[in-house]
Amino acid sequence: MPPRAFRVIAVQPHWRATDFTSAAAFRAWMRAQLEAARPHVAPDRPTLVVLTELNGLPLVLRGGGWALGLRTFERVAGALFVSRLPRTLPVLLRERVSPVRALQLADSAANTALYLHTCRDLAREYGVYLCCGSAPSPRYRRRGRTLEREPGVLTNQTVLLAPDGTLIGAADKVYLTPDEEAGGVDLTPGRLGDLRVFPTPVGDLGVAISLDAFRLDVIAHLDARGCTVLLQPDANGAPWTGYEGLPPDPAHPRDQPEAWLESSWAVTARQQGIRYAVNPMVVGNLLDLTFDGQSAITGPPDEAPQPRSYVMTAPRPGFLALAPWVEDGPSPHLRAVGRQLAAHSGHPRENAYVTTVLHADLTLPATTLKPSAPTEHERALQALLDGHARPPRRVPWALLGLVALAYALWRKR
Template sequence: MRGAILGVLGVLLVGCGENSLPGGSDDACPTDELGEGGARVFVLQPRVDPAHFESYDSYRAHLVGLVETHVSPCLAMDRPNVIVFPENTGLSAGFLGSRGETARVSNGALPAFLTLGGQYTKPIDFYKSKWPEAPLPTQILLGLTDTAWRAFHETNQAIVKETGAWLVSSTNVSGRVERSEDPAEIAALADPDLEDVPYVYVARDPAVYNAAFVYGPDGEIVTSRKKPYPILMEEVDLALTPGPLREAVPMDIGPLGVGIVTSKDAWMPDMVDRLAALGADVFVQPEAFSGWTLPESPDEPNAWAPDILSQSTMAAVQKHGAVRYGVVPHLTGNLFDLPFDGQSIVVGDVVPGEARRAYVGQNEMGGVIEVAPWVMADPGENDSAATLESRRATLRAVGEELLPAGVQKNQYVETVIAADLDPALPFPMEAAGAPGALGASQALQGTGDAEQSHPALAWGGGGPLVLAFQEGSRGATRVLVATSEDEGKTFGMPHPAASGGEAQITPAVLAAGDHVYVAYQERSAGGARVACVLSTDRGKTFGAPVFLPSEGMTPDAWLPALASAKGRVFLAYVDGSSGNERVVLARAPEGTLDFEVQPIEGTKMHPGPNIRNNQWAPAVAALGDEVAVSWVDFRSYNWDVFLARSVDGGMGFGAPVRVDDGTDTPERLHDDPSLLFVPGGGAVTVALGWSDMRKREPNATARVSLVSGNVIGQGRKLGEGPAEASAFRPRLVALGAGSLAAVWQDDRTGGKDVYLATSVDGGASFGAEKRLDDGGDGPSYQTGPAAAANGIGAMVVAWEDTRSGRRRIRWVAGKP
């Protein structure tokens, strides 16, 4: 069964040789079963060892040796090869040579790094004269540029020359490095260990980033991605600069549309959502995690690092229909007192009924294509009666032994895993299953077979039922609109919302009487702008788009959301053009596009120390003179749900308040807010839904809370799926006075399904959930649900559906 389905998915496993190292014989490598499609991806997990960074030769010999032994014999001859290294592969290069000798015998990473400052005085003085305001850690990193970049960059070029593969690897380096033959720069920067130095590498940018570099098969750097979310140690101890969020776009690496999310970036909803919306089909997450089986903090003795890792790329593959695969290479080894540990992994779409152990100390789960071994097998593999608690206790004890002072210090696994990935292959063709809670779904007619995604629905005010969505391939999508005049029984032929050759994504839609508004993001070489078009004939035709303002020279606007009340239209969106993502609100008289824009909060950026205090994923609702805007917010180094309310038609807003109940556990992750004024009753009450990951659990839940006046209710989990199941994207609609419906994406069956629950008490409680889609029990996936209701009991739900082999929009209408 597994082999058959993996063949359909275009995946081959590699698990060969000692410690799963490919190589050694023809039988140990993947066979070529994919024809001309896809790419072979090698995931390298090197171990940090002081012997590897004594010299340029030892640094290169280690990494090139891994490739020559375990990659070169397994290279595909009929498709591109991609080699992926973990985060900070170039970190140890700064300790090379005689100038690093003193640092190499240090007992701690930070003292070792600071020791380099006294050994690189000449190059540090060179850069200090150019950029005297640079902080000490930056001065040291700039001073290391020639040595560290020479080792890192030229080793990568040697590997590409050996293999002809694409290569992804990361290090901490200036934002721009150039090779120079200038005698003065050679004299100032050349390594004294080298003779007759003909060139040096010179930093031309005073900012230093944690950056991933992509090398093409010709050995040249094709592009790079700078990490926008450095961890606190990177910000404080190394003074690294956050990368620009606008670089979070997919890149073509052979046939793969790759989104690079370096370590912490993979947990950040703005990074993940941007890349998924732009059509990334493979996420690559270079990782350097610490203490794989050990708690990061004594305050959280039971936190389990593999569970935390499961919230990143693995969750993105499950949540986003566009993302077919995730690749996570791990660095291992003790760098002085810093323990790097983990298991590299390749994941893909979950096949219902199939589960494998992913990481040690976890129960089996779906979607695991290949995972690297840890230093010992999970105790549960040999003892089925072992409890999760006892298994983790055993693994923790071994983790302690691997630390610098342990009896097995630095005996982490160095390995290589690989898989053949082809995101262009169709999804499995699946027949429809039993009808869902609202009956059998339908597909839109007359739209060919191009990918469709991001449905948005609107229905109200005596107007038509309107469905907007995006269609097309990555970088060439357009927003289409279809309308229904029979309460969703049928939809007319979809037609473009706006003309033009630029890419259009992530539509929002509003129906208010005969007026239909469609907002979307338009992408061009000049940036990303939110546009809005208006129809005055119930969605049959649309006028020219109006572009919403963006503060920066290069616009970077995202995720429009629409609402209307009392003859006014409200458009919320994210403006990231200043480098900091802020939610703004635009207002216009109904029937016009005469928008006036104001920020929800008065400042562009909250005060430090968190310079990445971004806002994301706005939702907006309106009732009479009341307007509410909700979003997720990173101001406290956690993604929390905030709400701001206006009582004067959006002219002014009160101070935003946090409304989720995720407690104060670290690294809270909330996303996908949905917002609704509860119909009926006395005091104006707002219902909010969101996706919730708390206490560093591996799964997400869909939750709903009520806010009445200044009273914030407790979040309640939607659905009764098992604890290990995840639920995303709750969407709330009003069915009538005091009556609500919640719709969400749920993976309790191992696949991706859409569920429904209703409330008859204004959202205070919800009845038993019902499965809404009719996608069956096989590997067909229903993602990204949207919902709308007419306020008198009827509703319609649309979603992305893969049963035809491609993501296509399906919908169902009825009364729950």
């Protein structure tokens, strides 16, 4: 069989809280990313577009634009939980989850449908293979024409789509950061054994969302299953030129760009089975949360001999494409710039991050892998996309409570 020649595209977008306060605003923000990628879509070969981590998380703000004036994500989430109490409280009590997880689960059916249908429509319209980034997602099973949600579960999940809009597969993030655990957005960790590799015309795709790409057991698992192109959607919730949030030695913290060399770049520099990696990163201040980074596409050093690297690190081969940071210079100066860009800094440069699109043309031998059978969850998502099943219907707990109260008062009379 002939080798696979294809193009990969990494989109580095800039998000704002207002992009998520309505379905129309979210669709427009997602479409803008595909429009930015459009000039780089190859007319003569398949194209894979990779979007960023947690680009569906802020959908919890949908319908809550009135709360953005509270300025912090924690305050806004608290206000939305209270304002949606008829929906959030039953989930909290019935499924024994935290308020922040209950807030997300209460509207997860509508937000999951919006997210998936938006991505499906974009994959079809632009004719691309699409890694949708990731979003907080329940696990579903199909029951007739209705999807049933696994109680209490909410993972950080990537969905992969073909150019005709069909589902290729889904993957959950295994290793969560402290901001994703209890006390943060409170997500459910995925299971390492559930990660699979998806053979496609744009590579044998393995997904390692953000922190997963730093973990040797995740990389070894995907490598052993034949991964040739690693997808690392990312949302780094800190100033890029500060110190890493997860130092291996708290007494000797490293610069974030230095730590990032242990993910995609290190994976492809080893020259094992995983030949290429695509690592898009979102930028922008979301209320009081800061997101920044440098997106990259990496490959074998002999295919990218030009020395270059993230700011604050020494140039090296292996970067097929690399987003610039806001500026270059000595580390103390860049740390100061990072603080100026950060949320609520009050500096004129606040939120002035770089947006860009990267692309690279890649070639791989024909795949020898066979697609694995879809999981129950993937079959449920495909049924949702096909219109053969609908999300779980919202139970009118408030109305049922009023009926029960009226009945009790009537009996008392």
